[in-house]
Amino acid sequence: MDYTFAGPKAWEKITATTKKSGPRKAAVAFLGREAPSLMPLTENDVLVCNASDSALRSHSTSPDAISDYLSRGVEVWSSAALHAKVIATSKWAIVGSANASRHSARRTNEAAIITDDSEIVSEVKNFVDCEIAALDATEQITVEDLPRLRAVWNEGLNADPRFGVPGVNKSVDELISNPDAYFYICKDDTVDVDAATSSQARKAIRRGHATAEFAIGVVAIEADQPPLDIGDLLFWWDQEGIDVPAVVIDIPRPALDGSDGRTYQAYRYRKDLHWLTWDHLRAELPAALWTLLDHDEPHIEGTLADTTPRGAFTKQARLARALLQLWGLAIPDPI
Template sequence: MGTTFHGPSPWPHITRAIRTRGARYAAIGYLGQDAPELLPLRAGDVLVVNASKAAIRAHATSPAALAYYVNKGVRVLSSPTLHAKVIVTSRRAVIGSANASENSALADDAVVITDDPDIIASVRTFIDGLDEITEVDQVFIDDATREWEIGRAVPLPGVTGRVRTETDFLPTPVTRMFVKHAVDYEPSLTEQHMLDEHRSRQRTTAGPAVKYQLESLRLDRTSAVRRGDVIVSVDDGWIYPPAVVVSDPMKIPRSGGAVLYFLRIRTDLSPLPLAEAEKVLTDLGHPGSRLRTDHYVRSPSLRTALLGLWDL
C-alpha cells in the first residue's frame, strides 16, 4: 500500500483502511453522534477521546456515541487535553485532522494513511502514552449526559484556549467534605450486580494507563452525602486520598436501608499513615482534626490542610 494522502473528504478512506482483523487503537479528539458509522470499532478495540466537561457541554463529544462504544465492548477512555486524530491497526496508521463527526465529514479535512512499520509503532506509543486518562463507564456517561444538557457554555481546549484539567477531579472550591471510617465488607450478590452494571465492562489493560477510576462507598443508611462532595476515608492505620462523589445514592435492595455511592479517585495518590497525618495537621494548627470519627468537615482551613496532605 505504501503511504497515501486523502482529502478533503477522508472518512471513506479511513473507514476502509481500519477494517482489519485484530485490535484497533484510536485517539480521536471529538466524537459526534454519528461517530459509530464513521469509526466502526468492536469489542477489544481501544478509543481515547476528549470527553471533558468542556467538550461535552460544547456538544463536541456525544454521550450517545460514548455509550454506543462502551456497550459494544470497546475500551473507551477520556483525556481532557486530547486534540490529535490518529488510528492504528496491526497493519496501518491513520494520521490527520478528522474528528469522528458529521461536521468533519462535511469539512475540508485530510489524513495520511501508511503501512510504514516505524510510523505504526510510533502512533501506538503515542496513544499508550496519553496522560490524564479516565475510564468511561456508565457512571461517566450518566454524568456526561447531564453536562450535555447544560449547553454550550465552556470553551474547548485547543480551539479557544487550554483549560485547567485538575478541576475535572476536585470541585473548585471544595466546600463540602466528609471524613468516613472505611470498613472492609463483602458485597452481597445484589450489590455486586449493581457495581457490575455501573462500572466499565472492559477490564483489559490495553491502551494508556488510567489516572482516574471508580470506587464504591456503602453507607448503612441515607446520609447528607451528595454528588460533588469530597470524601476522605480512614481506617485504624491509614488515611486515604480524597475521592469525589459522582453518583446519587442508590438504594440497595434487601439491605435494611443501606445506600451505595460511586466515587472517583486518582490512582496516582497513595494512602498515608494515620498517625503521621494527625501530626502534620496538629503542626498546622488542627490538633482536633477528629480523623478517627465520621464527621462533616466544617472548617475551610482544615479542608485545605487535608487536601494539602497530597499536595492538592
C-alpha cells in the first residue's frame, strides 16, 4: 500500500491522480469555474457537489463548471449538506480539504492524503454512494436544470455575500467573515473612481452592507491586474500610516467610462475606526513584526491562517492579525 501527502499546494498531485483509471466517484463541495481542469472527470464518472441556491448565489459553485461536467457525460448530484472533499478512482483515493476552485489551487494552503489502500478506496466510493442514496431524485442535475442554476447565480451578482454557503462561518456583525481571508498590505496608489461609477457600485450592493457601523468604498482595478476575491482583506498604507482595514464585498464590475478595461470592486470598512500612524505602529507592534513594515515600499500578502511546517503562524499572518487586534477587530473561529 502507498500513502502520499499532498500540500500545501495540493492540486497538482490531486489532478494527476484523478486522471488515472476510472470510473471515478467524487464528493467535492464547491466548484469554481476551473473545476473541470483541476478535477478532470469524464463519462461514467459520478460527482456530488453543493449546488444549493445559496452556494450558487454566493458564487461558491459555478453552473459553468457543472455544464462542462454534464457535457463530458459526468453524473452530477447536489447535496446542500455536503462539505466533504473526496475522490476515488479505480485504484486511488484522495481525502483532503480542497474545493475544486482557483482560490483553493492558488490562494489557500490545502492538504490531502492520496492512497491506493483498497479499503480506503472502497470506503470513499461507499461514502459517495451513500450521499446519493440520501438524496431525492430531483437533486440529480441535468442539462434542463442549467438555465435555473444560471439564473440563481446571476441573482448573486447583486446578492449580499455575507449570506451565503451553509456551514461557512460568517457573521453579519463583524468586518472579517472568513478566518482564512487573504490579505494585502500595500501602498495606497489606487485610482480615483469617478462619481457615476461609484454611485452605480453602491446601488449594486444591498443596503445591508451600508449600515450605521459600516461604510462602502470602491477600488479601481486596472486591466492588467487580477481581480480581488470577495472576502479579501485590504490594508492600504501611505506616508502617514496604515488606513483602516477594508473587506471586498463584490465581484468586479465594468467602469462606466470604459477606461481601457478597468473594472471596479466595492469594499466595506468600519466607520468608527481611524488610520494608525507609523509612530503608533512602531510603538505597539512586536519588533519582529515591525521589521516587516520598516522599509521602503512594503508589500505583504498571504492568508490569516498561513502557518509554518510546525504549525505556528507565519510572520506575515501574525502581522495581519496583530494589525486587526490594534483596531480591536475579531477574527472568526475556524469551521
